[in-house]
Amino acid sequence: MTELIRQTAAEMAAALAAGTTTSVELTQAHLDRIAAVDGAVHAYLHVDAEGALAQAAASDARRSDGKPAGDLDGVPIAVKDVLATQGLPTTCGSKILEGWIPPYDATVVAKLKAAGLPILGKTNMDEFAMGSSTEHSAYGPTHNPWDLDRIPGGSGGGSAAAVAAFQAPFALGTDTGGSIRQPGAVTGTVGVKPTYGGVSRYGLVALANSLDQVGPVTRTVLDSALLHELIGGHDPRDSTSVDAPVPGLVAAATQGAQGDLSGLKVGVIKELGGEAQGNEGWQQGVQQRFTESVDHLVAMGAEVVEVSCPSFVHALAAYYLILPAEASSNLAKFDAMRYGLRVFPEGVDSPSAEEVMRASRDAGFGDEVKRRIILGTYALSSGYYDAYYGQAQKVRTLISRDFEAAFGQADVLLSPTAPTTAFKLGEKLDDPIAMYLNDLATIPANLAGVPGISLPSGLADEDGLPAGVQMLAPALADDRLYRVGAALEVALIEKWGGPLLDRAPSLTGDAS
Template sequence: MSELITKTATEIAALVASGEASAVEVTRAHLDRISAVEERVHAFLHVDTEGALAAARSVDERRAAGEELGPLAGVPVAVKDVLTTKGVPTTVGSKILEGWRPPYDATIVQRLRAAGTVMLGKTNMDEFAMGSSTEYSAYGPSHNPWDLDRIPGGSGGGSAAAVAAYEAPLAIGSDTGGSIRQPGAVTGTVGAKPTYGGTSRYGLVAFSSSLDTPGPCARTVLDAALLHAAIGGHDPRDSTSIPQPVPDVVAAARLGATGDLTGVKLGVVTEFTGEGAEPGVMAAFRESVDALAKLGAEIVEVSCPHFRYALPAYYLIAPSECSSNLARFDGVRFGLRVGDDGNRSLEEVMSLTREAGFGPEVKRRIMLGTYALSSGYYDAYYGQAQKVRTLITRDFTAAFERVDALISPTTPFVAFPIGARTADPYQMYLADLFTIPTNLYGGPGISVPCGLSDGLPVGLQIMAPTMADDRMYRVAAALESTVGTFTPPAL
């Protein structure tokens, strides 16, 4: 295994900037790693070898010409297949978009290119980001590098698996109910969900428009912060984008790495430390809370009573929004088209296309959402769920009047075996039990490795107020400074 692929993104950028390694050398090392392990991990849906090497050569040429490059220039990155990439397949893990090559880049992809990062390819995901294990991908599941018989989380399991398997030092995910943080937790990587509106959704294929949030995946907190800084900020093409600069998350990560949390007050969410989490997960979490206290943080218990209703509220709001968003996939304008033999009506073609193109979980959520929005049920279901969302937001607001950030386990359990929960959707949904409240509120959250349970990674979640993303990076980096990073067994 090349020494280059074991370097952090920060280290790789420094090597490229100094000329000790070329961007092409770094890129080839990661492409070789993908060739060596991808058959077992299945993190990628598409590897763009030619595009990656061309981008790397461009970085080397610009550096040789004396051009000042950004802090991540020459660093490879993997992109979740939910973001449009010009001329590069974008499937969202679905057969309904198989082979589609978008005519434009998502804003985040544009910013990655402008930052000089090298896009290796598109990563596997649960279809339309609906799932918690990457088993609902139409192209087969990804595998956890810690145990290839286990899930790498979802919906962005491909991004997390690529980072954990050293196929890429950085990756982009999207988080609607925990789809960056939960894969981070079960693969021993760092996954950050920015403040909603802090990263652009332009070019992000929509699942739930009021919840979807693109964000970074990495092996260290500083690397995640650097990627966050590169992709974040206002985008006039996204009507929900916040017209404010991203907080200085990189400086916060560097400050946290000193291991001093004096003056920081952290609230342990009472509702997430009782029943529901595996004993090993809670043991690792409690040890990490003690570690944070030793670094100077003041730890208090904080009750957020409406968090317990977040899961049912989410599974009314998100499916309702997906029912609306996915109506555009009709077999008329792009993507799959089935049954168009000249003898069928447009409605029949649409129905056949959707029947063949959408998988079971997507169909389940479309039906849930359509029912919740239907006449006579809207107020009883969708309307009530939005009221619960308001109560959850009030819980966060009240909590942040007392503490700087909230902490909890990221997920109730470690990575489970592939196939263990697909027969019971509710058991699958429980994977996001602790992450969903943050999405309903709209604030930032990060998962950072905090220990092992039965040899598998456990994540600690840090939640901060909206547009206070820097707080979570400071706390995460401080924990990392004392707990360390976690390396899976060699593949």
């Protein structure tokens, strides 16, 4: 494997600025890597080699003229296939959108292009972001680069696997209940869910409007800060966008890397890693690495306290009423009348619009999507709205209050990102409840709209697979995550003797 693709995005940007490499060289190196290993990983649904190289050549021309579009100009990137990309397919991992090419760019994609980042392609995902393993993609599962028989997390497993397998230096993902952070934990990458509304959702094919958030998928905290600053900020086209400046994320990461956390209070969430330790469902190796992460923070001067968020035990149940309700409404637009798949029912000479719609949705949606549409429609139906959806929204309020109280005691909150390391492909595919439990620790942040980051905490002793530690901060205090995350990252890399991904086994088909 060429050392060029093992550099961080920040190192690539520095090399471009120094003239020691070109964007075309970087982009071609990643395209070669994709060609070598993606047959085994299946991180990408669509690779735009021609377009990426053209964008790279334009970047090199700007640098030759002394007019780069920004610090990251020329660094290639991958994009989750739930974000609209003009001229490229956007399928959301679903047959119902197979071949759909948007006539416009999502705001975050437009920002990438304006900043000169060549787009390598679109990454695989659970259909319409419904899943925790990327096994629900209509185009086949993505495989974890650490063990090709295991899942890469979900719904954004394609983005996480692409970054972990050095098929892209960083990527965009979306996080509705942990779909950036949980894949980060099981692939040994860094994943950030920004404050709700801190990054535009315009052009994101919505799963659940009140929960979805676009964010970075990277190999380092600094790379996440660089990408987050680029895509963040107010967007008048998004009615949920927060009209507030993006805090100094790169500065916070740089400060944190100095390793001094004196005066910082870290709250360990009792329900997600405090008293929960040793309880059924929490893998011992994950808990061990989490405890070590807490010890590192203490060694850097942080004060650790335990905080209780009692409503968190109801978060999973509330989420799986709110999300399906919003999803059933959002997916109603896929009616075979305007765009997407259109299937005519067999044996019907002159089918009605309703019959065509029924046949198309039956053929175009997978089992998990159908399951959630049915659940959401039921929860919103007459006679059940108050009993289910209304009650779930009340629990959501209680969770927000728990966060408010916890942040009164601590600057950031800490928990394991996911209860276990990556499980085997197919292991939980037929057990939806077991699959949903993977998001136990990540869901509360989406319900409350607060930001979160997951970074690798080490390898679990039982299986040698990556585990993750999650940090949460108050809304609009994303910079705290980068300060604490960067400090912990430095300490952990020193303990490991280098980046965790350097210890990943070689991939099948690796040309190295």
